[in-house]
Amino acid sequence: MKITALICGGGNGAHVLAGLAPAQPDVEARVLTLFADEAERWTKAMEGKDFSVDCHAGGKVTNVVGKPSIVTKDPAKAAPGVDIIVFTVPAFAHAGYLEALKPYVKPGLVLVGCPGQAGFEFAVRGIWGEAAKGVTIMSFESLPWACRFLEFGRKAEVLGTKGTLQGAVNAGCTAPPMDATAMLQKVLGPLPKLLTSGHLIGITLMATNGYLHPSIMCGHWEKWDGKTMQEPPLFYNGVSKESAQLLSDVSDEVVATAKTLEEKCKGVCMGNVSHMYQWYLRCYGNDIDDKTDLYTCIKTNRAYKGLTHPCTANEDGSFSPNFGYRYMTEDLPFGIVVMRGVATIAGVPTPHMDRIIYWGQKLMGKEYLVDGELKGKDIPSTRSPQAYGINTLEALMGL
Ligand code: NAI
Helix, strand or coil: CCEEEEEECCCHHHHHHHHHHHHCCCEEEEEECCCCCHHHHHHHHHCCCCCEEEEEECCEEEEEECCCCEEECCHHHHCCCCCEEEECCCHHHHHHHHHHHHHHCCCCCEEEECCCCCCHHHHHHHHHHHHHHHCEEEEECCCCEEEEEEECCCEEEEEEECCEEEEEEECCCCCCCCCHHHHHHHHHCCCCEEEECCCHHHHHHCCCHHHHHHHHHHHHHCCCCCCCECCCCECCCCCCHHHHHHHHHHHHHHHHHHHHHHHHCCCCCCCCCCCHHHHHHHHHCCCECCCCCHHHHHHCEHHHCCCECCEEECCCCCEEECCCCHHHHCCHHHHHHHHHHHHHHHCCCCHHHHHHHHHHHHHHCCCCCECCECCCCCHHHCCCHHHHCCCCHHHHHCC
16 A cells, blocks of 8 residues: 655654655655745755665665655645654644644544654644544654754765654544554654554653753752853763752652553553653663663763753853753753643642742743642643643543
8 A cells, every 4th residue: 555654844853754755665755844944945955866864774874765755835735645644843843733734634644743742642632623533643752763964955864773662542533544553664664663552641751851851950950059160061971869869759750640540541551651760771771881770870871971961151161051942941841841731630749840840930931830730821832731721631631
C-alpha cells in the first residue's frame, strides 16, 4: 500500500525525514513549513538538484537520496490525500500547524508528534475539537535521530539513530488504512524500532526535559545572590546533590500521578512512566560512569560533557544567568506546568513542582500558579489540560 506522509516543520528533524521517507518503498513525502520564508527557500534550494541525508552508523556514512514531492507553506496544497502527518518541530510551533491543518482533518488520519512533548494530545483535542475523534494520535518521546541540516533545503546529516523509540497511540474512532505504528515504521524505515505502549498521557509525563531543565535551573539559581561569574557553570555535570534531590522529588510526583491515574481509571495503562533515575539508565546507560543514583547519573554522564548553564556575557567579560532561555520559557509552559496540570486532575499533591513554578514564573513575569491553583492569567498560553478546558479525569484521559 502506498503511503503519503506530510512532514510539518523546516528544521533539522524535518530535513532528515524529508530525505529518508521518500527513499522508503511506496512512500510519498510532502513538507509543510509555515515559518517565515522557509518553504520558498527550501523549494528554490532543491530546484533541479538532489536532496540527500548522510547517515552515520558503525563508523560508516551512507548517503540516502530521497526528495519530497512538494515543500510548501500552503496547507491546501500539502494536506489533501495524506495518510499520516508527522510533526517534527518544537512544541511551541505545534498550535500553528494544528490551526492551519484543521480544515483538512479527515477520519482515519494518523497524526504523530515526534517528539510530541508534554500536552501534545491536549493541543490536538483542544484545537481540532470533534474532528480529532476520528484521528489516531501518536506521540513519541524524542526524535528518532541526533541530527542537523548541513545545507538548508539540500542536505542533512544523521549523527546517530536510536535503536528503539518509545511512544503511545490513541486510536481514533475511524481506523487508519493500516496499523498506525506499522504505517509510521514504513515511513521511517527499519530504525529506530518503534515501541508503542500505554496511554498517551504517559508520553506527556515522560517529556523529561520539561522538568529536568527547570529543576536544575531552580536548584542552582534559587538562592543566587546576584554576583556575576568568571565563566558559566556546568549545567549537568556540575549539578549539586540538592538540585538532583529536587529533580528526584519532582520525578516522584510524576510517578505518583501516573500510578493514581492507573488506579482511578479502569483499563488505563501508565506502564510507560518511570522515575528519572530509571530513564537515565535506559537512555544513557552507556554514557554514565557512576550509576549509583540520579545525582551520579547526571554528574558523571559523558554525553553532557562541557554543557553549561544558559548565561549572558556582561560588558566586563563576566557572566550572568539567562532566565530568558528555553529551559525556562519553553520548559515551564510546555513542560512542568503541563505535568502539574495533569497531577491536579489526578488529585496528587505537587509541592516540589510548585516550588519550581513559583520561582520560575516570578523571574519570567508570568502567572501560572495563584494560591496553589493553576488559574493565573498566563495559563491559556501553556499546554496544560486546563488551557483547553480539560478539568475532569474522563476528559483528561479521553474516556
Ligand atoms: P529545530 O530547532 O531545527 O526547529 C527549528 C524549526 O522550527 C525552524 O526551522 C522552523 O521550521 C520552526 N520554527 C522556529 N521558530 C518558529 C516560530 N517562531 N514559529 C513557527 N515555527 C518556528 O528543531 P529540530 O532539531 O528539528 O528538533 C525538533 C524537536 O525534536 C525539538 O523539540 C527538539 O528539542 C527535539 N530533538 C531534536 C534533536 C536533534 O538532534 N535535532 C534530538 C532529539 C530531540
